[in-house]
Amino acid sequence: MVSQHLPLTPAVLHILLALADQKRHGYGIMKEVERQTDGQTQMGPGTLYGSIKRMRKAGFIEELDELSAPDLDSRKRRYYQLTDLGRRILQAETARLASLVRIAQVKAVVV
């Protein structure tokens, strides 16, 4: 069930990671992705919401009721959070990547 979704695309992995610790709105996800990659990955609104659409359809994330964002202005925004499936997929993908890193370490590709 979980393995059929792997490997994830970079955009999907970054969004899942951004939502791993808390629910976020679109701009919040973009900023978190930028922060967790030291500014190397910058997602535009089109790429972000296209990925959100497909992730929501696949059941990785769910949309919450519109809430106001205390860090921004008074406009209400759509928040997203991980589902149980999304969290299990994120765990499986990070475990897969970690095992690849271990192989690379054994082969002295990374230190």
Add this chain to the structure above:
Amino acid sequence: MKIQLSLWLYKRLLRLYPRSYRQEFGEPMTDTFADLCYEAQKLGTLMAFVGLWWQVMGDLAKSSLYEHIHLDMERNGMTKQAFFWWVVASTAGWVLGWSVGYPFDEPTLLPLGGILVSLLHVGVLQRWVFPAGWYKSALPLHLTGWLLAAIAMTIPSWGILSESALEGLTFLILFSACLITGFLQWLTFRPYLHKAKLWIIAPLIIFILSISLASSSNSFAVTNLANYISSGTLSWPTVHFTTFILFGILYGISTGGVLLMLTPNQKPSDWDIEELATP
């Protein structure tokens, strides 16, 4: 001022996305873009806005195209697999037509290829695109178009026209056959597809491709190119065969492209209505 102008422009550019996508995500996308604008404004330089627009334009171009393609495939349209087999069917049809009709020259070759391609296309449509099978009524009309072309193309063999007049007549016949075929198919597809008239474009693309492939009635541009590359060492059947493979691929890509535009615009069929009525 910069924010107002940017938002005004961004909202208009959102029209590049499919309508359903825009209805669902247009508002949050605009909100997110507004947040990015406020962030650029805090930096207080014009370059911050230029940088933002540079990133957003690339994102818009890439993601809007992707959403259109994704939507086409989502709506029971053509998949990549169907498109691939559509191109294979086109190529196989033309090459088979060439193999059988080669001794008889163009009057037999072109209609035979056209008929074989049509039959193979029906198989692809049935298997991957429209399982309901309504398009089958288009087949006899498509075949009629090619048979009319076949009859018309025997005229040059009567020997009553000069060579230059024959060349002009050949192109006119091909053009008319393409237009008639497209028109007949439009009539058939009209009850089922919202944008059926787009199908008239397909045969016209094929006609333009034919002209670009043939520098004159007996000398194909591809043939000349193949001869030039091989310094004249390739036999005539080999280069002719290559020409038809290329023609088949171009034919498949152009007609498949039109079909890709048409499939998301199916009108509800009786089957769909029954499905909707089922609780």
